[in-house]
Amino acid sequence: MSYDFKNLSWADFEDLVRDLVGKELNLRFEAFCAGPDGGVDGRHSKGDENTLILQVKHYEGSPFSKLKGVMKRERKAIDILSPSRYLLATSCKFTPPSKAELATIIGPCLQRPADIFGPEDINGLLRKYPDILKAHIKLWLSDSAVLDKVLRSAAHAYASITREDIEQKVRVYASNPSFDQSFEKLEAHHVLIISGPPGVGKTTLAEILCYTFLSEGWDLVPIRSLEDGFAAIVDSRKQIFLFDDFLGRVALDKQALAHKDSELARFIGRIRRSPNARFILTTRGYIFEEARRVSEYLGDTRLDVTKYVLDVGIYTRRIKARILYNHLLVADTPKEYVRALIEGNMLAAIIDHRNYNPRVIEAMTDIFRISDIKPIDYPDAFLEALKNPFQIWDTAFRTHIDDRCRHLLLTMFFGGEHGILIGKLRSAFESLHSAMSVAYGMAYGPKDFEEALRILEGSFLSIERERISYLNPSLKDYISSYLHDPELLVRMAPMATTIDWVNALWKFATQKKMSFEHKKQIANSCITHLNMFEKSPIWILSQTDQNRLEYGDASNSIRIDLLIDWWKITGDLRFADSVMVIAKYPANDFSWWRDGSSLVNYFSRMSDEGDVTSFIYKAELLALVEEKLIKIIQWSGSDDLSSITDSIEEDRIALPITIIEALHEAVRGEFVEIKERVREDDSESTLNDRIEELTKLALKFNVSDYTLNNAISIIEERIAEIEQIDTPASSPKYKSSTSEDDKFDNEAIRNLFAPLIDE
Numbered sequence: 019m020s021y022d023f024k025n026l027s028w029a030d031f032e033d034l035v036r037d038l039v040g041k042e043l044n045l046r047f048e049a050f051c052a053g054p055d056g057g058v059d060g061r062h063s064k065g066d067e068n069t070l071i072l073q074v075k076h077y078e079g080s081p082f083s084k085l086k087g088v089m090k091r092e093r094k095a096i097d098i099l100s101p102s103r104y105l106l107a108t109s110c111k112f113t114p115p116s117k118a119e120l121a122t123i124i125g126p127c128l129q130r131p132a133d134i135f136g137p138e139d140i141n142g143l144l145r146k147y148p149d150i151l152k153a154h155i156k157l158w159l160s161d162s163a164v165l166d167k168v169l170r171s172a173a174h175a176y177a178s179i180t181r182e183d184i185e186q187k188v189r190v191y192a193s194n195p196s197f198d199q200s201f202e203k204l205e206a207h208h209v210l211i212i213s214g215p216p217g218v219g220k221t222t223l224a225e226i227l228c229y230t231f232l233s234e235g236w237d238l239v240p241i242r243s244l245e246d247g248f249a250a251i252v253d254s255r256k257q258i259f260l261f262d263d264f265l266g267r268v269a270l271d272k273q274a275l276a277h278k279d280s281e282l283a284r285f286i287g288r289i290r291r292s293p294n295a296r297f298i299l300t301t302r303g304y305i306f307e308e309a310r311r312v313s314e315y316l317g318d319t320r321l322d323v324t325k326y327v328l329d330v331g332i333y334t335r336r337i338k339a340r341i342l343y344n345h346l347l348v349a350d351t352p353k354e355y356v357r358a359l360i361e362g363n364m365l366a367a368i369i370d371h372r373n374y375n376p377r378v379i380e381a382m383t384d385i386f387r388i389s390d391i392k393p394i395d396y397p398d399a400f401l402e403a404l405k406n407p408f409q410i411w412d413t414a415f416r417t418h419i420d421d422r423c424r425h426l427l428l429t430m431f432f433g434g435e436h437g438i439l440i441g442k443l444r445s446a447f448e449s450l451h452s453a454m455s456v457a458y459g460m461a462y463g464p465k466d467f468e469e470a471l472r473i474l475e476g477s478f479l480s481i482e483r484e485r486i487s488y489l490n491p492s493l494k495d496y497i498s499s500y501l502h503d504p505e506l507l508v509r510m511a512p513m514a515t516t517i518d519w520v521n522a523l524w525k526f527a528t529q530k531k532m533s534f535e536h537k538k539q540i541a542n543s544c545i546t547h548l549n550m551f552e553k554s555p556i557w558i559l560s561q562t563d564q565n566r567l568e569y570g571d572a573s574n575s576i577r578i579d580l581l582i583d584w585w586k587i588t589g590d591l592r593f594a595d596s597v598m599v600i601a602k603y604p605a606n607d608f609s610w611w612r613d614g615s616s617l618v619n620y621f622s623r624m625s626d627e628g629d630v631t632s633f634i635y636k637a638e639l640l641a642l643v644e645e646k647l648i649k650i651i652q653w654s655g656s657d658d659l660s661s662i663t664d665s666i667e668e669d670r671i672a673l674p675i676t677i678i679e680a681l682h683e684a685v686r687g688e689f690v691e692i693k694e695r696v697r698e699d700d701s702e703s704t705l706n707d708r709i710e711e712l713t714k715l716a717l718k719f720n721v722s723d724y725t726l727n728n729a730i731s732i733i734e735e736r737i738a739e740i741e742q743i744d745t746p747a748s749s750p751k752y753k754s755s756t757s758e759d760d761k762f763d764n765e766a767i768r769n770l771f772a773p774l775i776d777e
Contacts, residue, residue, distance in 0.1 A: 020141050023078045023109045025160040025189055027347050028773045029340060031076040034157060035107040037150050038143040039072055039135065047072055071101040071127075077110035078137070085110040089123045096127055104128050107135040152752045155197070159188050159229055168232040183482070184229055189348045190380070191226055192340040196330045197752075200227055204298075205749040208290050209326045212300045218330055219341075219376045220300040221262055221491075227298060231258040234750050236296075242436055244281045245611045251288065251295060253701030256747045259289070259297045263435060265306060284661065286326075292703045293746035336762040338369045341376050343770055345383040352385065354393040356774045364397035365771060366764045373404045377492045381410045386477045390418075411496035419473060421460050425451040426470040427478060428510070430488060431497050432522040437480075437487030442516065450513040457509065501526065504536035512543040517554060517572040520544060521580055534587070541584035541593075548596045551577045556606040574604040575616035582633055594634050601642040608646045610658050615665050617643050617650075621672040640674075648680040655695065656688050656711040663718055685719045688712065692729040696736045705737050 023031055036047045073092070077085050085108060096104060104127035112120070121131045128134070135143075144151045151158050158164060165184060200223065203210045210227075212220045228238050236256040241247045247259055264282075289297040306327075333341070342365070346356055359365050368374070381387055382403050387410060391399045403410050415424065429447045430438065438446075444467050455462040475481055480489045488494050501507065507527050514520035527540055558570040578597050585593035608617065620643050624636045633639060651662060662681065666673060688695065689712070699705050709730055716726040 020138075021144065021157055021161065023076070023137065023140075023157065025185060026076070026078075026109075026154075026157055027189075027344060028076045029343065029770060030154070030156055031078075031109060032074040034150075034154050035074045035135070035140065036072065037153070038140060038147060039105060039107060041147050041150060042143055043070075045070070069099075069101045070103045070105070071096075071099060072105045072107065075106065075108040075110065077108060080110055082110060082112045082116050085112070086116075086120065086123065089120060093123060093125060096124060099127075101127055103133070105133045105135070107140060109137050109140070111137055155193065155226065155230070155752065156188050156191065159226075159233065160185055164233050167235070168229050186348065187222060187225060188229075190341070190344045191222060192337050192344055194333065194337045196223055196328060197226070199328055201749050201752060203326060203328060204296050207326055208292070208295060209286050209297045210299070211306070211323070211327045212298065212330055213306050213327050214302070214330045218333075220330055222376070223330055224260060224262065224298050224300050228258055228260055230750050230752060231256075231296065236747075240436075242434075244285050247285050247297075248288070248611075251292060253292050253294060253703045256294045257296070259295065261297070261299045263301060264299045265301045281661070284657075286323075288703075288707060291706060292701075296749060333374075334762070335369060335767075338374055339365070339762065339767050339770055342369060342379050342383075343774070345376075345379050346771070346774055349380075349383040349385065351383045351388075351774075352393070353775045355388065355396045356771065358393045358396045359400070360768060360771055360775065362397045363764075364400070365767050367397075368400055368404065369767065371401065371404045373407070375404070375407070377490060378403055378407050378410065381407075381490060381492060384477075387411075387414055407492060408496045408499055411493055414478075415496065415500070419478070421455070421458075422451060422462065422466040422470045423473055423478070425454055426467070426474060427488075427493075427497060428501070430479070430486070431494065431501060432514075432519045432526070434518065434522075437482075437485045440481075440484050440486055443486055445515045446513075446519060449515050450510060453513050454509070498526075502530055504532050504539075507532075508536065508539045508543055511540045512546050514544075514547060515550075517547070517551060517577055517580070520547060521572055521576055524580060524583070538587050541587045542590070544584060545590065545592060548592060551581065551596055552599045552603075552605075554605060556612075571605075573612035574600055574606075574608055575613035579616065585634070591634070597633075598635055598638060598642075601639055601646075604646075608650060610650050610654060610662065614647075614650060614662060617647050618662075618665050618673070621674075644674050644677060647677050651677070651680045651684050654684060656708055656715065659684055659688060660711040660714055663715065682719060685715050685721070688715070689721060689725050689729050692732050696733055699736060700740065702737050702740060705733050705740075709733050 023034075026034065039045075040047050075085060075088060077088075089106075104124060106120070106124065106128070117131050117134050117136070120134055121128050124134075159168075168184060200210055200212070204227075212224055214220050232238055234256075236258045238260065239247070239250045239257050240260045240262070241250065242261075244261075247261070250259075251257065286297065289295045345351075359368070382400050388396065388399070390413070415427070426443075426447050429443065429450050433443060433446065447467050447470075451466060452462055454460070471479070471481070471486075476489070478489055478493060480487050504527075507523060511520060511523055514523065524540065524544075527537060554571045556570055556573060557567040560566040560568045577600050581593045581597045581600075584590070585597070608614075621640060624632055624640060651659070654662060659681070666677075666681070670678070692712075696705060696708065699708065712726065712729055712733075715721065
C-alpha cells in the first residue's frame with residue numbers, strides 16, 4: 019500500500035515522520051511546531067556535542083524546484099545549528115539525481131544521501147511499522163481501499179455517507195486522548211456514552227469511531243429509537259450501533275424519559291450480552307446529568323451507567339490549536355484572513371476563549387459566512403462569534419437568503435432530529451411556504467422548493483441521497499431562538515403535513531413555556547388536522563422495495579396524547595371525538611413498543627375523580643384501552659412480558675383485574691410453550707436473555723421452581739444445539755497519535771499557523 023499524504027496537514031505530516039524515523043532509529047525526538055523553527059522539526063540530543071536534527075518538509079504535489087529553493091534558504095540555518103547528524107524528510111517526489119543535488123545543497127551535516135527520506139522511503143517505513151500507520155488515523159482512514167470498505171459497510175439507507183463526508187471529517191479531526199479512551203471503554207463494556215457541552219465534537223468523535231469499526235468489517239446501525247435497536251440486533255453479525263443525541267436536543271421531558279429509560283437499561287444489557295455488538299450514544303452533558311437525577315434506571319447503582327461515560331468537553335491548548343488550524347486549512351480560508359489572525363496576535367485569544375467551541379470554529383472558518391467581513395475586522399468578528407454564537411447565523415439568515423430559503427429552513431426545524439426525506443420536506447415546505455407567502459403578501463412559484471434547495475445546499479443544508487439535514491447543528495440552535503415567537507408558531511401550526519411535525523411544534527411551544535392563551539391558539543389552529551390524525555398510516559410501503567414497510571407517521575398513543583392536550587386547553591369536543599375514533603380504529607393497530615407505556619399510564623392519569631380536566635369520554639376510552647392492552651399482552655413474548663410487567667408496577671392498583679389476569683395467563687403460556695418458543699431462536703445471547711426474563715417473571719408471578727428449571731433446561735438444550743461459528747468480536751485496537759509534550763506557548767501557536775500564509 020502506498021500513501022500520497024495529501025490529506026495530512028503540515029503538522030500531521032511532521033507528527034507522522036517524527037514517529038516513523040524515531041522508531042527506525044530507536045530514538046525519541048523532541049517535537050517542535052511547524053513554522054520558522056530555525057531548521058528544526060525534531061531534535062535528539064546526547065549532550066552539547068552530539069545532536070541529531072530532523073527537518074520535515076511537506077510539499078506533496080509541489081515541483082522539486084520549490085523544495086530545492088526552500089533548502090537553499092535553509093542552508094544558513096543548518097550551518098548555524100551544526101548538528102552531528104542532519105535528517106530531511108519530505109513528501110515531495112524526486113529522482114536519484116535530485117536526491118544527490120539536495121545532499122549537496124544541505125552540506126556536510128548530511129552524513130549520507132540515505133538520510134534524505136522521500137515519499138517512497140516514508141511508505142517503506144509505514145509498511146515496516148504498521149502500528150504507527152494505525153496510530154495516524156487521518157492517513158490510514160483516508161486510504162482508498164479503506165474508504166471503499168467503510169462505504170460498503172455503511173450501505174444502510176439511514177447510514178448513507180459519501181467518500182467526501184469521511185475525508186472532510188478526517189481532515190479536520192484533531193487526534194486527542196478521547197479516541198484511545200473510547201476504544202478502551204468499548205472493549206471493556208461494549209457501551210460508550212459520549213457526553214459534553216453542545217458543539218465540542220461528540221458526534222465527530224462518534225463518527226470517527228464508527229468509521230474505524232466499519233473498516234474492520236462491522237455493520238453500522240444508526241438508530242433513532244430503542245425500538246430500532248432491538249429490531250436490528252443480530253448476534254451473529256458484528257454491529258456498531260450509533261444513537262446520536264439520545265436524550266434530545268432541546269430539553270429533557272421527565273414524563274417521556276420515564277417511559278423510555280427502562281428500555282435503555284434493557285438495551286444496554288442486551289448489547290453487553292451480545293458477543294458481536296457495540297453501542298455508542300452521544301448526549302449533551304447537562305441533559306444527561308438531569309436524566310440521571312430523575313431516572314430510576316439511569317441513576318441505579320446496579321446499572322452504574324457512569325462507567326460507560328466519556329466526557330469530551332476538555333481539550334488541551336495544543337488540541338484546541340490543532341482544531342482551529344485544521345479548519346482554516348481544510349476550509350481554505352483566504353490567506354488575508356489567516357494573516358489578520360496571526361499578525362493581530364489573536365490566535366491565543368481565540369484558543370483560550372472560555373467559550374471555545376469546535377462548532378463555532380467550523381462556522382467562522384467558512385468563507386460563505388465570513389465573506390461580508392473585511393480581513394482587518396476578522397479577528398474581532400471571530401471573538402464576537404465566540405461570545406455570541408447565534409450571531410454567526412443571524413446575519414446570514416436575515417440578509418443573505420430570501421424568504422423561500424428562510425421558509426425551507428423553518429420547515430426543517432420540526433422535520434426530525436436526523437434530517438428529513440426530500441419527499442416529506444417538499445410536501446411540508448409547499449404547505450408552509452404558500453400559506454406564509456399569502457399571509458405576508460409575498461410572491462411564490464412552483465419552482466421555489468428546488469431553487470431554495472440549490473441556494474442552501476452546502477452553506478445551510480446537507481443533502482445525502484434522499485435525506486436533507488442542517489449542515490451544522492448550531493444552525494438548529496439559532497432557529498430555535500428565532501422561533502421563540504408565539505405568533506409565528508400559531509401561524510405555522512395549521513400548515514403541518516405530518517403528525518410528527520405538529521407534535522414537534524407542540525412540544526417546542528410547551529417547553530418554551532408559552533402562555534396559556536398562545537397554546538390555546540395553537541391548539542385551536544390544529545382542528546384542521548383531525549382527518550390526518552385519524553387516517554394517516556404509521557407504516558407505509560417502501561417506494562424502493564414494495565416488500566418492505568417503512569415508517570410513515572406518529573404512533574397512535576402520540577396522536578391520542580396530543581388530542582387530549584388540545585381538548586383540555588380548548589374544550590372543543592371535536593378533539594375528544596377524534597380520540598375515540600383513533601381508540602376504536604387505530605391506524606396499523608397499537609403495539610407495545612410504541613404505545614404500551616402510554617396505554618398503561620392512561621389508567622393512573624384518569625383515576626382521579628376530582629380532576630376537573632378528566633377526559634370527557636374517560637370510561638369509554640379506558641374500556642377500549644383495556645381491550646387493546648389485553649390483545650397486546652396475549653401476543654407478547656417473554657421480553658415484552660417482562661417489559662410490560664416493569665411498566666405496570668407503579669400503575670398496578672389503577673389497572674383493571676382483567677389486564678392482570680391476562681398477564682398471568684400470558685406468562686403461564688410462555689412456560690408451557692417454551693419448546694415451541696425457542697425453536698426459532700438462533701443465538702446464545704438471545705437464549706440467555708430468555709432465561710433471564712423467565713427467571714424474573716417466575717419470581718414476580720410465583721411460578722414454581724420445577725416449572726422454571728424445566729424451561730431453563732429446554733433453553734440450555736437449544737443453546738447446546740447451536741454451533742458457535744464465530745468467536746466474540748473485539749473492538750479495533752488503535753491508538754491515536756498525540757504529542758507527549760503539551761507545553762504549548764504563544765510562540766508555538768504562531769509557528770503552527772505560519773505555513774497557512776506561506777507563499
